[in-house]
Amino acid sequence: xxxxxxxxxxxxxxxxxxxxxxxxxxxxxxxxxxxxxxxxxxxxxxxxxxxxxxxxxxxxxxxxxxxxxxxxxxxxxxxxxxxxxxxxxxxxxxxxxxxxxxxxxxxxxxxxxxxxxxxxxxxxxxxxxxxxxxxxxxxxxxxxxxxxxxxxxxxxxxxxxxxxxxxxxxxxxxxxxxxxxxxxxxxxxxxxxxxxxxxxxxxxxxxxxxxxxxxxxxxxxxxxxxxxxxxxxxxxxxxxxxxxxxxxxxxxxxxxxxxxxxxxxxxxxxxxxxxxxxxxxxxxxxxxxxxxxxxxxxxxxxxxxxxxxxxxxxxxx
Amino acid sequence: xxxxxxxxxxxxxxxxxxxxxxxxxxxxxxxxxxxxxxxxxxxxxxxxxxxxxxxxxxxxxxxxxxxxxxxxxxxxxxxxxxxxxxxxxxxxxxxxxxxxxxxxxxxxxxxxxxxxxxxxxxxxxxxxxxxxxxxxxxxxxxxxxxxxxxxxxxxxxxxxxxxxxxxxxxxxxxxxxxxxxxxxxxxxxxxxxxxxxxxxxxxxxxxxxxxxxxxxxxxxxxxxxxxxxxxxxxxxxxxxxxxxxxxxxxxxxxxxxxxxxxxxxxxxxxxxxxxxxxxxxxxxxxxxxxxxxxxxxxxxxxxxxxxxxxxxxxxxxxxxxxxxxxxxxxxxxxxxxxxx
Ligand SMILES: Nc1ncnc2c1ncn2[C@@H]1O[C@H](COP(=O)(O)OP(=O)(O)O)[C@@H](O)[C@H]1O
Ligand code: SF4
Ligand SMILES: [Mg+2]
Numbered sequence: 001x002x003x004x005x006x007x008x009x010x011x012x013x014x015x016x017x018x019x020x021x022x023x024x025x026x027x028x029x030x031x032x033x034x035x036x037x038x039x040x041x042x043x044x045x046x047x048x049x050x051x052x053x054x055x056x057x058x059x060x061x062x063x064x065x066x067x068x069x070x071x072x073x074x075x076x077x078x079x080x081x082x083x084x085x086x087x088x089x090x091x092x093x094x095x096x097x098x099x100x101x102x103x104x105x106x107x108x109x110x111x112x113x114x115x116x117x118x119x120x121x122x123x124x125x126x127x128x129x130x131x132x133x134x135x136x137x138x139x140x141x142x143x144x145x146x147x148x149x150x151x152x153x154x155x156x157x158x159x160x161x162x163x164x165x166x167x168x169x170x171x172x173x174x175x176x177x178x179x180x181x182x183x184x185x186x187x188x189x190x191x192x193x194x195x196x197x198x199x200x201x202x203x204x205x206x207x208x209x210x211x212x213x214x215x216x217x218x219x220x221x222x223x224x225x226x227x228x229x230x231x232x233x234x235x236x237x238x239x240x241x242x243x244x245x246x247x248x249x250x251x252x253x254x255x256x257x258x259x260x261x262x263x264x265x266x267x268x269x270x271x272x273x274x275x276x277x278x279x280x281x282x283x284x285x286x287x288x289x290x291x292x293x294x295x296x297x298x299x300x301x302x303x304x305x306x307x308x309x310x311x312x313x314x315x316x317x
Numbered sequence: 318x319x320x321x322x323x324x325x326x327x328x329x330x331x332x333x334x335x336x337x338x339x340x341x342x343x344x345x346x347x348x349x350x351x352x353x354x355x356x357x358x359x360x361x362x363x364x365x366x367x368x369x370x371x372x373x374x375x376x377x378x379x380x381x382x383x384x385x386x387x388x389x390x391x392x393x394x395x396x397x398x399x400x401x402x403x404x405x406x407x408x409x410x411x412x413x414x415x416x417x418x419x420x421x422x423x424x425x426x427x428x429x430x431x432x433x434x435x436x437x438x439x440x441x442x443x444x445x446x447x448x449x450x451x452x453x454x455x456x457x458x459x460x461x462x463x464x465x466x467x468x469x470x471x472x473x474x475x476x477x478x479x480x481x482x483x484x485x486x487x488x489x490x491x492x493x494x495x496x497x498x499x500x501x502x503x504x505x506x507x508x509x510x511x512x513x514x515x516x517x518x519x520x521x522x523x524x525x526x527x528x529x530x531x532x533x534x535x536x537x538x539x540x541x542x543x544x545x546x547x548x549x550x551x552x553x554x555x556x557x558x559x560x561x562x563x564x565x566x567x568x569x570x571x572x573x574x575x576x577x578x579x580x581x582x583x584x585x586x587x588x589x590x591x592x593x594x595x596x597x598x599x600x601x602x603x604x605x606x607x608x609x610x611x612x613x614x615x616x617x618x619x620x621x622x623x624x625x626x627x628x629x630x631x632x633x634x635x636x637x638x639x640x641x642x643x644x645x646x647x648x649x650x651x652x653x654x655x656x657x
Contacts, residue, residue, distance in 0.1 A: 054560075089558065091557075096553070099555045099573050101579075101650060111563075114564050162562055166562055
């Protein structure tokens with residue numbers, strides 16, 4: 001049984017201008033110990049999916065799923081209890097994720113105090129060793145600092161140390177390198193890989209950057225307009241993408257692309273989040289679209305270890 | 318290091334403010350159309366007596382010389398003699414200033430203690446009944462005239478329930494039969510210093526109603542400011558991050574979000590304090606509180622300028638010192654303040 005099993009998740013947010021379909025139908029299967037990438041253009045529901053898993057979807061959001069289970073527990077009931085105990089968050093902008101008016105020592109200590117039954121001194125020592133475990137060279141100095149006194153890379157390491165301090169074994173990393181310099185981002189990815197192998201963590205890696213997928217992930221789920229359209233091992237998907245959208249993503253990435261290049265533009269844009277979708281969501285932008293695509297929901301295709309949704313048969317190039 | 322430099326900068330700025338006010342007070346004294354010598358010389362003075370007073374008061378010396386004399390005297394705490402009562406103003410201040418400060422500090426503390434938690438609660442339950450109720454309460458607190466609130470409080474707690482005294486700073490049995498030695502002039506402190514615990518309780522009981530009356534307006538303002546600051550801060554990413562870290566809701570509200578909202582809340586202290594220092598005339602009269610407000614209002618009616626000048630100076634200095642403390646507190650709460 002996978003550690004995380006999400007089947008047919010939809011998250012709808014009512015607004016005065018109408019319902020926003022932030023997530024329409026997402027499937028995720030994440031095995032223990034893997035780094036599972038989730039990639040897609042901005043607005044395709046990556047963050048909302050992560051927040052739903054943490055039980056932090058906006059108030060009033062309608063969450064429906066055939067299955068929403070973490071380690072056998074129903075997340076639609078227990079997300080609040082699992083959050084910060086088994087499931088942690090590493091968010092996009094570490095400068096915004098840290099409290100600007102509290103010292104790092106205080107912010108680490110608050111987390112440890114909430115989760116561990118330890119004396120003050122023990123907590124202090126633990127905070128220091130957790131910071132060291134994230135590769136921060138001088139933990140004592142970092143503890144005395146305030147967030148604005150640290151670089152972006154150091155801040156992100158502190159955020160990771162906080163997540164470790166909760167004891168969580170499943171981390172949702174929402175574009176953890178987007179706000180960082182490319183080389184610093186690469187170091188943070190290397191750190192996450194190391195923590196996964198050293199501590200047996202599992203990571204859901206949200207990104208819009210194919211390089212992050214290639215560099216850090218074991219398997220990947222491709223999202224389009226709130227739908228998961230393809231899933232499989234990273235190597236296979238990079239070599240033989242099945243879904244025309246994944247193909248377009250890879251094609252838009254020139255071979256000589258500078259490291260960390262954003263997704264180059266694909267003609268057109270994603271369907272508006274307030275409208276319903278008929279047939280294949282990608283049809284208006286798909287170079288291979290057929291008349292049937294606009295009318296019927298595409299069927300599931302299989303090749304080797306990966307699957308995708310498309311009207312084109314798997315053998316078609 | 319940044320903090321030390323910041324405090325130094327603020328202190329220098331404050332000194333300028335005090336010097337500026339000294340100059341203003343002196344200038345106003347020259348412009349106010351009344352003859353200090355005539356006032357000083359007493360009722361129905363002869364021309365001779367007035368002339369003598371002019372010399373005693375050094376009124377014929379050049380303006381610049383008189384300003385220097387004035388500033389030096391102020392700096393030395395020598396505020397001169399009241400035209401009206403002929404008493405040393407410094408002696409009067411020693412009695413009235415602590416009474417007013419005690420009330421001002423107590424009511425400011427009360428305002429924060431009531432206003433800030435209610436503001437946090439209202440923000441946390443935005444739109445629900447705790448929010449509606451405390452928002453309504455804050456409007457009432459700000460809008461209610463002081464004298465009216467004072468009378469209602471007296472009616473309920475002194476007249477009907479009889480659990481708090483109607484007015485005064487201490488009970489007769491203490492102030493007449495066994496008065497406190499005057500050490501600091503703050504009854505609470507003097508009672509502790511004298512080891513008379515029963516007097517601490519008596520002084521506290523006398524403080525509650527006037528302090529509550531004075532606290533009403535700033536508590537309402539503190540509540541509104543804290544509420545709006547908290548609503549904005551609770552939307553920030555680091556609050557979501559704190560939730561994702563599994564921190565408890567009270568911990569997030571008071572330990573994480575509130576320190577970010579302390580800026581506006583601290584600003585209220587300055588407002589509340591200034592209001593209590595001189596805006597308290599009515600409260601001091603209603604509660605027979607022997608403080609600066611009553612003292613200066615009598616001086617104004619009598620055109621007793623040395624008293625007015627002395628009170629203005631003292632209040633300015635209290636206010637400037639308070640603001641300096643607030644600035645330092647703000648820099649301690651938010652380390653980025655010292656950087657700007
Ligand atoms: N609080 C919200 N209220 C209404 N719509 C929202 C809210 N949060 C996100 N959305 C919408 O949901 C969709 C998915 O957003 P998000 O998950 O943030 O996308 P991504 O992280 O993939 O860029 C977007 O169309 C976005 O505008
Ligand atoms: S179903 Fe049709 S439109 Fe959709 S991706 Fe496949 S070919 Fe393109
Ligand atoms: Mg996002």
